[in-house]
Amino acid sequence: MQSLSLYLQPMTQKNKLGLFDFTMIVIGLVIGMGIFRTAKDAAGAALNPTIYFAAWVAGGIIALCGALTYAEIGSRYPVTGGYYRVFSYAYHPSIAFALNASILISNAASVSGVALIGAGYISKVFWGPDAGNMVKVMIAMSAIFIFYGVNMMGLKLSAKTQSVLMLIKISMILLLISALFFVPAFESTSAATVANENIGWQNWIQSFGLCLIAVSFTYGGYQQTINFGSEVNQASKNIPKAIFIGIAVIIILYLTVNVAYYKIVGFENMKTTGEIASVVVEKMFGLQGANIFSGLLFLSVLAYVNVSLLSNPRVMFAMSEDGVFPKIFRKQNEQKGVMVVSLTIFAAVCVIVLFFADTFEKILSFSIFLDSFGMATSAATIFMLRKRTKHLNGTGIYKMKFFPLQPIVFIAAYVFVCASIISATPGIALTGTAVLVGFTLLYFLIKPKGNTESNN
Secondary structure, three states: OOOOHHHOOOOOHHHOEOHHHHHHHHHHHHOOOHHHOHHHHHHHHOOOHHHHHHHHHHHHHHHHHHHHHHHHHHHHOOOOOOHHHHHHHHOOHHHHHHHHHHHHHHHHHHHHHHHHHHHHHHHHHHHOOOOOHHHHHHHHHHHHHHHHHHHHOOOOOOHHHHHHHHHHHHHHHHHHHHHHHOHHHOOOOOOOOOOOOOOOHHHHHHHHHHHHHHHHHHHOOHHHHHHOOOOEOOHHHHHHHHHHHHHHHHHHHHHHHHHHHHHHHOHHHHOOOOOHHHHHHHHHHHHHHHHHHHHHHHHHHHHHHHHHHHHHHHHHHHHHHOOOOOHHHHOOEOOOOEOHHHHHHHHHHHHHHHHHOOOHHHHHHHHHHHHHHHHHHHHOHHHHHHHHOHHHOOOOOOOOOOOOHHHHHHHHHHHHHHHHHHHHOHHHHHHHHHHHHHHHHHHHHHOOOOOOOOOO
């Protein structure tokens, strides 16, 4: 799951994105760190390989429907400020505040989850496979503290650094795919399946839903296409092409990597192997090769933590400028350009999530629960936007074909994921619901009197 688009600056009319540029953005937004960890959670939820791979295909189709929906939303309502302004336009500002604040919490949880992914790999190098959860939590917290300090000194992560990061990640994915050519390394039990078991349709659906939780985390990021709808050249043609090509490439990459996991590690072993990519590399190049791979992966994690600490506080700063966050969130070091309060609070939330949800599985469910609610409600704004912006039809904006199929499929899928989390982990779902309700009430407490926002 990738959430870097907040770092990107809006383009001018003279520098609109072409087909290739936008395709690369779609791919870059989605391919994050999840593919190196979530296979364990998805396999653990899947009753057999058929359900496992079906979830990965379904996740890609859902991502395609979502990306197309968000692209039209961005085309019809091209504003800076991300989700908050879209929510505020379609719903009451209190709902906009609660959903956007919840997304920030979800982003913080994603930072914590990704930090734990990296901690799991690097702890294996220095402490072996038996490193406890507390060791991983301390490593993850250290990464957050280090880059909190770096950002406090005013460091700005450049686009070149992010390009290098993407090259590292894509190279690691291609390395994992190449494992399919190392036939001697195949797990002897990889050909065995439990597909012949008599599985009732209720168990099948339940297993599929739980599997989708991890898959959704890995496919996340496409929702940020909302920020580029008006910045693509020949939007009506290039947006759907870029999204189709980008999501197709991602589905192929993810499925191929998972086939490599399945062949090298074996389906049953996947259920208990957290640092699964390291195991694959070790079978190919030995322990030293696996350690080098783990080190590169940890560097990728550090860069993700850094850019997240750089981008998310700016959203909080913008919400403060709009008057929906207290003025203190606007406090910054003018000389270094550091949003001191926003950065500190966001980093603190990341650490708090790590402290209370000390395993990746807990963070995954919490993050996806908030994301599911936020994405379903944000995608639903397309129905209102289509009515309010009929005058834009035929002006060159992107408009989905087969509407309303895509948003209905997308919304239904995330309602299903949300229901799966409620069924499997009601405590986490209750916490997420409390966060949403709490932020809605908080809006009315902190909103300055007389400072109202128009819904147009």
